[in-house]
């Protein structure tokens with residue numbers, strides 16, 4: 001399927017802009033907060049082996065506040081366009097945001113302060129918000145028989161979402177009552193289901209729509225899509241169960257199956273790039289490519305951890321590369337493009353010329369964000385490896401600079417969008433009545 005075919009009739013399936021953009025805007029605020037908390041708790045990160053504190057709070061401001069938040073906004077808008085099936089009602093999409101957003105704030109407050117009431121209340125609100133999201137997406141997928149690459153990866157993501165939420169709530173309860181047989185192993189299983197399952201499988205499946213759409217190219221074949229979804233599901237099951245049971249060999253086997261799925265996925269996307277019509281790829285795509293390189297690196301680091309090599313080094317490094325090296329690089333890279341893309345599609349909706357995407361984008365803040373983010377990933381990884389808190393602190397500071405620059409890009413995008421719409425309404429003027 002050629003990218004253009006996704007876009008046919010897409011205009012009719014656009015949700016009111018306030019739905020996807022409230023998720024994107026909130027993700028940008030939590031992005032700032034996440035890096036600021038990581039900077040404040042930089043000393044916690046070196047040798048981080050889990051447990052409550054600023055490290056865990058900063059981690060979940062990014063995982064729940066940026067990664068999952070963006071995935072929800074993107075899924076609500078992308079699925080109706082890609083599947084040509086309704087997703088909603090709109091009030092339920094908005095309700096998801098009203099439950100989930102304060103939940104993330106309260107949960108991370110609880111993680112930072114060890115206040116059990118905040119951990120329980122925040123965890124419950126987050127789980128309910130994610131459950132409503134899961135039901136809305138599931139209802140859309142149940143109507144679809146085509147696009148197996150996208151739908152099967154989305155089903156794998158929803159199954160992982162159920163698992164990560166149950167484990168996450170159990171880990172919270174265990175801080176108070178200590179009922180879990182092996183807290184650390186279940187935390188690792190939680191991270192595998194959350195990072196590779198929910199976020200990872202969504203990223204792989206949505207790439208089969210987003211990449212051809214952004215580079216104007218042929219899509220990925222249904223056969224490749226089916227294969228990577230099946231192998232991803234198998235890899236996740238073996239790795240998560242192995243980790244939960246504390247069986248490193250089984251977890252490692254899951255990692256090896258995962259590497260095969262990743263190889264097939266990247267081969268399919270590189271073939272898409274070969275046949276693309278848009279030759280020049282902007283900053284956002286350099287971040288997407290960097291994320292493609294980081295993905296197998298995170299699995300290799302996970303293999304070292306699963307096989308027991310220096311867990312005090314490999315455990316924090318694996319978590320860091322998984323969440324910041326791969327997922328945050330990919331998600332903020334996609335956000336760099338999906339926001340102006342969607343704004344340009346909405347512009348002119350009230351009559352008048354639509355805005356050119358390139359006119360809505362300020363390139364410099366995006367470049368500063370990409371460079372500062374890359375530096376942050378490298379400096380913190382080096383600091384974790386060398387157990388040097390100063391390097392970790394410098395990396396977190398660079399991450400915060402990147403987050404500020406990304407915020408400036410978003411503010412400028414909104415300013416240009418509004419200026420365009422105002423000019424449009426002026427041109428329309430009373431004469432058009």
Ligand code: HEM
Pocket residue numbers: 049050051052056059060063064067068123126127130164165168169171172183184187188190191194195198199319323
């Ligand atoms: C319902 C939502 C969630 C809840 C309630 C939750 C809760 C928790 C808790 C309590 C821990 C601490 C375990 C410990 O270190 O002792 C934890 C660890 C972790 N979580 Fe979450 N989490 C949630 C969602 C996510 C998501 C969406 C991601 C990633 C995309 C994620 C990634 C991680 C990682 C990487 C760890 C560290 C694991 C380790 O220490 O081995 N979490 N989570």
